[in-house]
Amino acid sequence: MAHRVRLGRSELQVSPICYGSWQLSPRCWGPVPTEQVAAAMRRAFEVGVNFYDTADAYGDGLSESVMGEALADLPRDQIVVATKVYHHFYEDGHRHPDLSGKYILEECDCSLRRLKMDYIDLYQLHAFDPLTPIEETTEVLEKLKQAGKIRCYGVSNFTVEQLRLARRCGDYATLQPRYNLLQRDIEDDLLPYCQAEDIGVLVYSSLAMGLLSGKYDGTESFDDHRAKVPMFQGERFKKITAAVKGLGPIAEKYSLTIPQLVLAATLAHPAVHCAIVGIKTPQQIEDAAGAMGKSIEREDYFAIRNALSL
Template identity: 40%
Template sequence: MEYTSLPGLEKRISRIGLGTWVIGGWMWGGADEGEAIAAIETAIDGGICFVDTAPVYGFGRAEEIVGKAIRRVGRDKVVIATKAGLEWNEREEIRRNSSPERLRREIEESLRRLGIDSIDLYQIHWPDPRVPIESTAQTLLSFRSQGKIRALGVSNFSPNQMDAWRKAAPLHTDQPPYNLFERGIERDVLPYCRENGIGVVAYGVLCRGLLTGKFQRHQVFGTGDIRCRDPKFQGEAFLRSLSAVDDLRLLAQARGWTLPQLAAKWALQQPGISLVLWGARTPKQISDAIQLPSSPLSDRELAEIDRILERRIPEPIGPEFLAPPL
């Protein structure tokens, strides 16, 4: 396992982090709590020490499961990242809310669900255009002065929004979507973070399971599954993606790797990427991450990956559908 450092945190962290959206079950067809806890324990036993979660993942369930796992493995073995700034109602309708009042309530609820007294990395999940970014940044800065958080982060923020944040408070990390099929941050977000010393925690490295290679051409997703409204999983776009997956799998097999390992190694080799989040809800799903090869992809292999993507997906589809309503 490779390790690195993140601004604002003293402890070195694994370059693979465990993402827990799927553990919450919501929009992923459910999750078994016992299996989820076992997945977290397996990840930590395998050297993964960074666990990323959020209140909206299962409406508190993911944080509660992470909290139970922490109590079993020990707080000192885990770097905990969670988020704030989204709220929901009884119909599971989500909206952005980064008001100071909402954030003060959220952090107390997250600390309670996680069963800890301080969060290592606290991130604003999505920018809220109704609340000045400076106000949100100052609220998190007050949490740090109270000892409730250690590092300040954002997720899904543009360079202009990060600029506004940095006028009011330190910004240690950004968490954007990034994978072989979704590379939009290469244009602006990634260069901005490199130039300003901001750590990048990339989410979606397996592109909602597409880069696991487990899907078939006539795949049917259950009601409520997020992939039912993901344009990348619809019609011709899905077929083109599967063709790219087939080519990428052959490239991975030539190295003796799995396709998910190829996807993660590619992302980790991109300049400015601090770590990537690997979603898993069972021990089996995290095993490839634990066994990630140490050797890098060659320049020739990186060029071949680019050729495959240009040939199979000439017009990439971004992850914009993920954004909650303003």
């Protein structure tokens, strides 16, 4: 039986594991074979994942283009595609924030073209643009909805006050924040707000950019964007990797892999509808999909949180 949840106040029925495709940004993740990623996208559907997250800016259009090709033969009404707008990017590589009405109208069409689709299920503002009045942005999102180009819209990386402001102008149905068992700060404000307002929450970096996968031993060095992320450096990296490996016996108790255990525990929070997992290979999405429908006993859930309170 397919695992599906209603994404908050939206009408979208999605798998609790969402396929994340930022990994198709060579400037952040280095070269990734696009064929392998396309195969992973198709494998996702076979293993019960129907929800895909991308952004216009991932690889300056590359991620959307690869996704469009990879999903072209799947039944459109059985997949849910979320993309984002915010970074106005140019051929020479420079970019700046832009949620002006004019840019969103143009860029939505570009996303549709790259995705080879006639509508986007969930259109997200990638971050807050301090320069554009949210009224202007919302008006255009409503126009796109009425034109049938998007089914619903949401935000990412907004604070609770920014989200409250946006929701005074329109029906922002979802939030995409960073959240994982090591970085739980949004439990204090954003998650309770979303719960109270029935906002769909799809969290990103649910494996802390791979750190919660249990595959590192603290000696690795990275030549992608993780080279600059403090949790992947020195003593902190060693401490976290040891704690993650220490989750092995709990994972074994449930016959889960460590990524599955971590994802199941992340999804246990009642405000979290979906965990987006950044994927490079078919094996990674097969593994992540195995977290769907798995529950963790209270005692173990808190043992995992305690182990990762570093």
